[in-house]
Amino acid sequence: MSRSRSFGTIHTQVLLYFLLAGLLPVVLLYLLTTTFTRNTLETTEYRKIEILTGEVSRKISIIMQNATDDLKALAANHVLFESIGNQDARDANLRRVHDYYDDFTDVTLYETNGSVVASTTYQFYETVEHTDWFDQAVAGRVAITRPHKMIGRPGLFLNVYFPVMGPDGKTSRVICAGIAFDSVWNSLDGTQLGDSGYYVLLDGYGNVLSHPNKNMILEKFTDIDAATWRNESKGFARDEIGRKFMYAVRRLSRGETKVGEPWALVGLLPAEEGLWVLRRQQSLQLNVGLIAILVTFLLGIRLSKMLARPIADAASAARKVREGRLDARIRESGTNELRDLACAFNEMVEELDAHRNHVKSLVDHQTEKLRRSEVNLRAHAAELERSNNELESFAYVASHDLQEPLRKVITFGDRLRTNYKEQLDDRGVDYLSRMQNASRRMQTLIQDLLAYSRISTNEICFENVNLDQVLQDLLSDLEVPISESGARIEWSNLPIIEGDALQMRQLFQNLLSNALKFKKPGVSQVITIRGRKEEFPDSESFYVLTVEDNGTGFDPKYSTRIFDVFQRLNSHAEYEGTGIGLAICRKIVVRHGGSIRATSSPEGGAKFIVKLPAARTAAPEEADPSLVTAESRYA
Amino acid sequence: MMTLLLIGGCQRSSTPEPIQSAPERVVRLYNWADYFDEKILEEFSARTGIRYELETYDTSDECFARIKSDPAACDVFVLEDTVISAMRELRLVRRIHREKLPGIRHLDPGFLDLEFDPGNLYSVPYTWGTTLLAYRKDKVDPKPTSWTALFDEKYSGQVMMMDDSQESFAITLTTLGFPMNSSVPRELESARSKLIEQASLVTGYSDFSTILDALIDGTCWVAPMYSGDAADAAEAHPQIGYVIPEEGATMWIDNFAIPRDAPNVDEAHLFINFMLDPEISGRNAGSIWYASPNLSARAHTSEELLQDEQIYPAPEVLAKCGFLKKLDQPRLQAQNEAWAEVRRSPSLEARAAIRSTSPQ
Numbered sequence: 001m002s003r004s005r006s007f008g009t010i011h012t013q014v015l016l017y018f019l020l021a022g023l024l025p026v027v028l029l030y031l032l033t034t035t036f037t038r039n040t041l042e043t044t045e046y047r048k049i050e051i052l053t054g055e056v057s058r059k060i061s062i063i064m065q066n067a068t069d070d071l072k073a074l075a076a077n078h079v080l081f082e083s084i085g086n087q088d089a090r091d092a093n094l095r096r097v098h099d100y101y102d103d104f105t106d107v108t109l110y111e112t113n114g115s116v117v118a119s120t121t122y123q124f125y126e127t128v129e130h131t132d133w134f135d136q137a138v139a140g141r142v143a144i145t146r147p148h149k150m151i152g153r154p155g156l157f158l159n160v161y162f163p164v165m166g167p168d169g170k171t172s173r174v175i176c177a178g179i180a181f182d183s184v185w186n187s188l189d190g191t192q193l194g195d196s197g198y199y200v201l202l203d204g205y206g207n208v209l210s211h212p213n214k215n216m217i218l219e220k221f222t223d224i225d226a227a228t229w230r231n232e233s234k235g236f237a238r239d240e241i242g243r244k245f246m247y248a249v250r251r252l253s254r255g256e257t258k259v260g261e262p263w264a265l266v267g268l269l270p271a272e273e274g275l276w277v278l279r280r281q282q283s284l285q286l287n288v289g290l291i292a293i294l295v296t297f298l299l300g301i302r303l304s305k306m307l308a309r310p311i312a313d314a315a316s317a318a319r320k321v322r323e324g325r326l327d328a329r330i331r332e333s334g335t336n337e338l339r340d341l342a343c344a345f346n347e348m349v350e351e352l353d354a355h356r357n358h359v360k361s362l363v364d365h366q367t368e369k370l371r372r373s374e375v376n377l378r379a380h381a382a383e384l385e386r387s388n389n390e391l392e393s394f395a396y397v398a399s400h401d402l403q404e405p406l407r408k409v410i411t412f413g414d415r416l417r418t419n420y421k422e423q424l425d426d427r428g429v430d431y432l433s434r435m436q437n438a439s440r441r442m443q444t445l446i447q448d449l450l451a452y453s454r455i456s457t458n459e460i461c462f463e464n465v466n467l468d469q470v471l472q473d474l475l476s477d478l479e480v481p482i483s484e485s486g487a488r489i490e491w492s493n494l495p496i497i498e499g500d501a502l503q504m505r506q507l508f509q510n511l512l513s514n515a516l517k518f519k520k521p522g523v524s525q526v527i528t529i530r531g532r533k534e535e536f537p538d539s540e541s542f543y544v545l546t547v548e549d550n551g552t553g554f555d556p557k558y559s560t561r562i563f564d565v566f567q568r569l570n571s572h573a574e575y576e577g578t579g580i581g582l583a584i585c586r587k588i589v590v591r592h593g594g595s596i597r598a599t600s601s602p603e604g605g606a607k608f609i610v611k612l613p614a615a616r617t618a619a620p621e622e623a624d625p626s627l628v629t630a631e632s633r634y635a
Numbered sequence: 636m637m638t639l640l641l642i643g644g645c646q647r648s649s650t651p652e653p654i655q656s657a658p659e660r661v662v663r664l665y666n667w668a669d670y671f672d673e674k675i676l677e678e679f680s681a682r683t684g685i686r687y688e689l690e691t692y693d694t695s696d697e698c699f700a701r702i703k704s705d706p707a708a709c710d711v712f713v714l715e716d717t718v719i720s721a722m723r724e725l726r727l728v729r730r731i732h733r734e735k736l737p738g739i740r741h742l743d744p745g746f747l748d749l750e751f752d753p754g755n756l757y758s759v760p761y762t763w764g765t766t767l768l769a770y771r772k773d774k775v776d777p778k779p780t781s782w783t784a785l786f787d788e789k790y791s792g793q794v795m796m797m798d799d800s801q802e803s804f805a806i807t808l809t810t811l812g813f814p815m816n817s818s819v820p821r822e823l824e825s826a827r828s829k830l831i832e833q834a835s836l837v838t839g840y841s842d843f844s845t846i847l848d849a850l851i852d853g854t855c856w857v858a859p860m861y862s863g864d865a866a867d868a869a870e871a872h873p874q875i876g877y878v879i880p881e882e883g884a885t886m887w888i889d890n891f892a893i894p895r896d897a898p899n900v901d902e903a904h905l906f907i908n909f910m911l912d913p914e915i916s917g918r919n920a921g922s923i924w925y926a927s928p929n930l931s932a933r934a935h936t937s938e939e940l941l942q943d944e945q946i947y948p949a950p951e952v953l954a955k956c957g958f959l960k961k962l963d964q965p966r967l968q969a970q971n972e973a974w975a976e977v978r979r980s981p982s983l984e985a986r987a988a989i990r991s992t993s994p995q
Binding site for chain 1: 692696697699700701703704705706707721724725726798895896962963964967968969971972974975976978979
């Protein structure tokens with residue numbers, strides 16, 4: 001989480017802005033200089049072509065002029081008018097004259113009817129009499145042919161037809177001189193168009209007059225798309241296989257060339273080469289641009305770190321603080337703003353630390369107090385337990401030892417009554433009787449007390465106890481009192497529990513006795529005993545036993561007090577009893593890990609509800625609250 | 636198509652004349668005289684809506700010189716194989732668009748892809764024939780069977796030759812027993828001497844129609860003549876006979892071709908393809924009395940023409956005939972030299988005299 005990078009981080013954003021800042025000027029500069037350089041280059045190339053075109057036309061003019069002048073001189077030679085001698089002699093004469101004129105590849109002298117008078121070559125293919133230029137020459141005008149090829153000879157040739165005037169002022173013969181057209185071109189060889197650029201001279205019909213590839217001579221010009229160069233005098237065009245060329249066209253007017261239709265000079269430079277300077281400049285710009293971007297990028301990294309690191313440090317420190325390490329501090333460095341931020345943060349943490357220390361000391365103080373109270377409490381509890389144990393032993397011992405003198409009082413009382421009955425008057429007998437009754441009550445009291453204390457002192461012997469069986473045994477023992485009171489006992493669902501059989505019997509006996517005792521006059525007594533199991537999915541299960549009667553009941557406000565030792569809600573006169581029975585009941589239940597409570601309604605009837613754990617758990621050896629109460633009472 | 640338009644555009648820009656509003660389609664034809672059935676040309680115009688213009692010539696030199704002077708002078712011309720071959724080398728003809736000429740399939744493959752134009756890239760065969768010997772039946776007896784008749788002093792002043800150095804040289808070489816395409820200097824020299832020697836017998840070196848006229852009016856008794864024209868004349872004038880001499884004769888194929896800078900290239904192709912139609916070709920052949928290389932046209936050709944042994948010679952006769960080969964430089968030079976001399980021979984003046992006194 002802490003190191004995830006997204007557009008959201010300062011780092012990334014700063015980098016992006018810096019990239020943009022670096023890229024934008026580079027791109028702008030690139031586009032601008034590209035356009036500028038390209039225009040410059042193009043203009044330069046076009047200029048070159050124009051200069052060259054001028055050169056070509058000038059050259060052609062000069063050659064034509066020279067040829068015409070030479071022919072004029074040649075025509076003035078008297079040799080040409082002599083028809084004497086045979087063919088060979090005439091040819092020899094002509095060759096001699098021709099030797100003076102280097103520019104002419106060959107010279108032929110015609111009669112005006114087209115038959116050859118003499119020739120230096122005889123390499124012509126055609127008879128001339130049907131050609132336009134011969135007709136022109138016969139008519140007295142100098143005529144120049146368009147460039148043409150000759151059978152068996154490479155290159156192009158021009159022919160100049162020149163009329164030779166006879167003495168009568170009419171054309172008497174025609175001289176035709178051949179000029180190698182290539183000489184025009186060869187003189188321009190020094191003018192290079194780049195390394196692989198070239199010039200093409202075209203006639204008015206788009207036929208190639210000059211081309212680096214000699215096979216193209218007099219073929220249609222197809223190096224670049226004709227539609228392009230005919231419409232635009234300069235620009236870019238593609239050839240048949242898709243290569244791109246820069247081209248420029250300059251047309252030569254007829255006046256300039258004096259030959260046929262207007263010619264065109266096309267300069268072609270492979271775009272690759274033409275724009276080489278541009279490419280180099282572009283690559284240079286790209287490199288510089290890349291370096292610029294790189295530098296900007298690095299600066300961006302530096303700056304973003306400068307900005308982001310303190311913030312990241314602050315975040316890290318804040319996390320430490322959150323984890324409670326209040327010693328975390330931010331380095332107070334960098335720009336003023338960042339230093340301010342760091343100071344504020346550090347101050348905040350210091351304050352937080354001070355607060356925490358204060359709170360901690362408070363808590364420590366309270367904890368110490370609490371600890372001391374706990375120690376006191378433990379001491380008290382131990383003291384209490386000790387005194388409780390003492391009390392129980394005392395109770396046991398006392399009740400046990402108290403019985404002996406009491407028995408003697410009763411025994412001697414009986415003997416007194418039996419042996420000295422006659423010596424006693426009625427009042428004496430009455431006193432004796434009262435004394436014995438009191439003694440017997442005291443005996444009962446002591447026995448109950450003893451029983452009560454035994455429950456605390458005796459070990460519980462846990463075993464499976466069938467409560468149904470326990471109750472049935474008990475009922476058979478209590479058959480007499482039950483039949484005397486006329487009570488009806490009903491029971492159901494009594495479970496088998498793990499517990500002490502004797503104590504369980506005691507529990508039932510005490511509860512039944514209690515129920516039987518508080519009979520409502522004039523009502524047939526019914527006592528219902530039921531058992532059920534309460535199960536809870538997440539905690540232990542309980543057996544719930546209820547003992548319900550329809551007797552006099554009790555005031556609900558005593559529902560807890562009735563389980564205290566010696567608590568009697570009624571006088572001895574109404575109901576006999578020691579006030580220990582229910583206390584014993586509670587003690588048994590508590591020792592089995594359960595609880596007991598009693599409810600009563602104002603209409604009468606009491607209900608005792610005993611809850612016992614279904615699974616055996618060791619009864620907590622806790623201080624018996626009743627005893628505590630007793631103790632406190634004794635105290 | 637593109638080129639056509641461009642050339643059109645170029646022409647417009649070079650001429651100040653206003654541009655025609657409705658471009659009328661036209662094809663300009665340039666052919667030997669009497670070498671088209673004009674009814675067929677009219678039919679072409681009627682069918683395609685392309686107007687035709689026809690110009691004719693009498694010698695292949697005339698045609699060659701004309702096209703050399705102006706390679707845009709016409710759209711279609713007809714010329715024999717050797718000249719086509721030279722024009723190819725001189726770059727005066729334009730490549731044919733084969734795909735625009737489906738009718739080529741009708742042509743006899745034996746007339747295609749020959750040495751003068753391998754692959755027929757520049758020409759399409761139109762007719763073929765021989766240059767044979769024409770004579771006056773009433774003057775030459777017995778019937779001549781050899782070219783030697785042209786060199787026979789008996790006929791001095793009654794001999795005419797074609798104004799065609801190559802044909803004349805071939806005839807002379809053949810007469811001397813040399814191959815007609817010989818380049819051997821000694822043989823060429825012999826032929827040259829023989830031709831110069833013959834000049835004294837010759838009344839004129841002329842085009843075929845002048846010779847025909849002379850044959851008809853009887854001023855000429857023996858002369859070389861193109862097979863079809865000889866046959867044509869013989870039909871009208873029974874006293875004229877013609878024969879393929881026993882030495883053999885030159886064979887030629889006349890071809891359609893398109894000059895290099897022809898402005899109406901599409902129309903030219905349409906016309907050539909029209910002429911390749913078997914029915915058209917058959918009728919045309921019957922009209923001009925020349926053999927057609929169009930095999931499919933035979934069904935539409937008159938039986939009489941097909942039966943003419945001088946037009947469709949028997950195989951054994953044809954075996955003696957041959958095509959003229961492209962002129963190479965030494966032969967061209969020898970011919971030109973010889974021809975210059977021949978034309979300047981005294982008989983020329985005589986011919987000029989005949990011409991000037993002639994009523995034509």
